[in-house]
Each structure stands twice: as C-alpha cells, then as structure tokens.
Amino acid sequence: MKILIKNIKELIQAESTPKIMVCGKEMSVLPTIENAWLFIENGIISGFGKMQDFSKNSKAEYMIRKDVQTIDATGKMVFPAFCDSHTHIVYAGSREIEYIDKIKGLSYEEIAKRGGGILNSAKRLQQASEEELVEQALERLNEIKMLGTGAVEIKSGYGLNTESELKMLRVIRKLKELSPLTIKATFLGAHAVPAEYKKKQSEYVDLVINEMIPSVAGEDLADYIDVFCDKGFFTVEETERILMAGIKHGLKPKIHANELDFSGGIQTGVKYNALSVDHLEFTGDEEIKALLKSETMPCLLPGAAFFLGMIHPPVRKMIDAGLPVAMASDYNPGSSPSGNMQLIMSFGCILFRMIPEEVINAVTINGAYAMGVEDELGSIAVGKKANVFITKPISTYSFMPYAYGSNKVEKVIINGKIEHQ
Ligand code: NIG
Numbered sequence: 001m002k003i004l005i006k007n008i009k010e011l012i013q014a015e016s017t018p019k020i021m022v023c024g025k026e027m028s029v030l031p032t033i034e035n036a037w038l039f040i041e042n043g044i045i046s047g048f049g050k051m052q053d054f055s056k057n058s059k060a061e062y063m064i065r066k067d068v069q070t071i072d073a074t075g076k077m078v079f080p081a082f083c084d085s086h087t088h089i090v091y092a093g094s095r096e097i098e099y100i101d102k103i104k105g106l107s108y109e110e111i112a113k114r115g116g117g118i119l120n121s122a123k124r125l126q127q128a129s130e131e132e133l134v135e136q137a138l139e140r141l142n143e144i145k146m147l148g149t150g151a152v153e154i155k156s157g158y159g160l161n162t163e164s165e166l167k168m169l170r171v172i173r174k175l176k177e178l179s180p181l182t183i184k185a186t187f188l189g190a191h192a193v194p195a196e197y198k199k200k201q202s203e204y205v206d207l208v209i210n211e212m213i214p215s216v217a218g219e220d221l222a223d224y225i226d227v228f229c230d231k232g233f234f235t236v237e238e239t240e241r242i243l244m245a246g247i248k249h250g251l252k253p254k255i256h257a258n259e260l261d262f263s264g265g266i267q268t269g270v271k272y273n274a275l276s277v278d279h280l281e282f283t284g285d286e287e288i289k290a291l292l293k294s295e296t297m298p299c300l301l302p303g304a305a306f307f308l309g310m311i312h313p314p315v316r317k318m319i320d321a322g323l324p325v326a327m328a329s330d331y332n333p334g335s336s337p338s339g340n341m342q343l344i345m346s347f348g349c350i351l352f353r354m355i356p357e358e359v360i361n362a363v364t365i366n367g368a369y370a371m372g373v374e375d376e377l378g379s380i381a382v383g384k385k386a387n388v389f390i391t392k393p394i395s396t397y398s399f400m401p402y403a404y405g406s407n408k409v410e411k412v413i414i415n416g417k418i419e420h421q
C-alpha cells in the first residue's frame, strides 16, 4: 500500500538527519515543515518535503499514480505517532473502589498497606485466564491507538508469582502478534512484595532472581527488566541484585524510581546503565548530576502525579540543567487509568510548565529512546516506520496540548495502513 498525504498544514518532527534524543535547550526546538507532503510505501516513510517542491521531486509522477491513495490534509497537521514508553496495560479489571478511598484522603502507600493497590490487581490477575487478559488489553490498545499512540511498552508485575508473571508476559507476546502497534515487553516481578512474603521480602527477591528471571529469559518473553525501587517497596540493594541477574540474562534495566522518596533509585538506574528511570517526583541536585553523566532517559509520568495528587518532579530544573526528558502515560488501574498521550502532553504543560515543543519532543523522539525504538520510530524520517497520525483541522501545534481533554486526532496510520476503530 502506498499513501501520499498532501497539503499538510504542518508536518511535525520532520528530520533530515535523525537524532536519537533531544536534551536541554534543544527540547524547545521542534523541526517542522509548513505546507508539506509525506509519502509512505510498504509501511515505511519514503519521502517528504514542501508542497512547492513536490513537482520537482524525481518521484513525483510515481507518487500520483493510480495505485497510490492520496489524502488531502488541508488545514490538518501530521505527527509521528506517540511512543508511550511506560505502561501496565495488561490487568484484570479496574480499581475505582480505591479511587474513592483516595478521594476520601487515603494515600497510595496507605491503600497498598491495606492489601489494596498492586496486590489487589495481582489477586485478580492470578485468577484471570490468558484469553480474558488478552481481550481486555486489546481493547485498551485499540483505544490508545486511535488516540495517536503507535508504540507502547508493557510491563508485567501483577502476577507476583512465577506462573502468573509468565502468564502476563505471554499475554504481551500475544498482543505483539495481534496488534499492529510496536510493543516492547518488560519483566517487573519486583513490583510489590506478595502478602505471603511480607516478613521475608528477601526470599521473594531470591524467587525473582533464581526462578522468574531464568524462566522469562528462557522463553525470551521480555525485552527489559524493571524494579519498583522506592520507599516501602524494594531497596537499592535488592534492586541491584535483581538488575544484575536481569543483565546477566540479557535484560536491560528500565526502572521505577524516586516516586515516593529520595530512594536512591535514580543513581541505581544510572549505575546499571538503565535505558530509562521513571516517575522521578523526588529528584534533587545529586540525582540530576548522576543523570547528566549517563545515557539514561529520565521519564516523567504526569498522569500518575496528577491522579495521585503528588508533588511534581523539578522538570524545569532538569531541562535547564541540560537533561532530556520523556513522558509516558503509566496506563494502569491504580495510579493512572488512562493511556491518552494527548492528555499527557497537556499535563506536561500545565503541571510541569513545559512548553508545547518540549512536550511534543518528550512523547515522540525521547519516548522512542526510552523504549529502545528511536531508530525506527519517534520522528518523521525517511526509512522510519510509517506510524503517524493526521490531526483534525487545528490552528497551531500548540493547540494539541492546549485543548486538553478532547481528541484532536482524526486519522491514524500504523505500518503504512489506515486504522479504523
Ligand atoms: O507506575 N509505581 C508503581 N507502579 C505503578 C502503579 C501500579 C498500581 O498501582 O497498580 C505506577 O504508578
């Protein structure tokens, strides 16, 4: 299938020399082309440019042949699809009961201590069949796809025993087959300590290391390894042991860090060369210094910060210090029951005081880096996968984060194919 999109009001994140990420001041720069065309062939972006130069292109005649579907995007913009680098989209049922507890004043940690939170989802996931989980997750994937997401990382972590963790990862493997989205799988056995290991947390860590990781790696079920390195969950020492075992089995770290305290998680992530460290509400000068010396992407999850009413990470300070940042949805039933990346951009602007260019960079090219797909996704570049969306008619690209809560995406193209609901 070949698609020519012409008269594009503005083609967003169009790069002639692709970058792997953008940092610091560069984050406020967004490469765009006004009044543009984009050509897609065999699922890949094969050309783009200015409309006024279209007829001068050597392929112009080929691009208007009968077998090419032409889309007139007058008044509309084209973006690379969002790369959502942190989700927990495989889960069994919602948790609005806890939502009510939260409204009444209980904290995330208090809910977790009462057996709610992650343990509540684990109980339900352990009882659910693989088919049920696939069905529920597919529905969520379809929803986020139509909202503009083209790539998504999905974690395990609601299994919390070997059998159920493997079940979750097999569900993710099935989703890779069934969904056109680019999917990466992360093993998060150390998401919480199951009730039966409450007084013997180190035995659970041993189980993760000695049983779960070898089984996950044996079936080649995961791309990355994650640990919830935070107050009340896993310590730095436990995280280190788990990451070392994961790395030995070929799993690169991508960890939950510093959401609830200055947990040392960020420094641990950097020490083990994590692809990303995520959440980061508790980030100080030491953490920023460590990140500046690393290749680890700091990934912000403003949906969770908003939903839990948490303090915010010092994002301005981080960017002004020269760091890159990515943003992801954290789509999960406890702390962020939405995978809408358009809303995440709005939260980035409103809660974190990021400017529209910065949030767009954070959910496209930097999001791609944070899930290891920057070579194939995250920008409009020749040779990259044709995962893009066409907006409704909009005035400027800043309208995307500005008009929070409404869907500005009109058409989604994944692997060069137009997607329908
Ligand atoms: O990223 N912080 C840890 N894990 C998830 C929450 C999972 C849950 O509450 O079910 C998060 O926010």
Ligand code: FE
Binding pocket: 086, 087, 088, 256, 330, 332
């Ligand atoms: Fe998370």
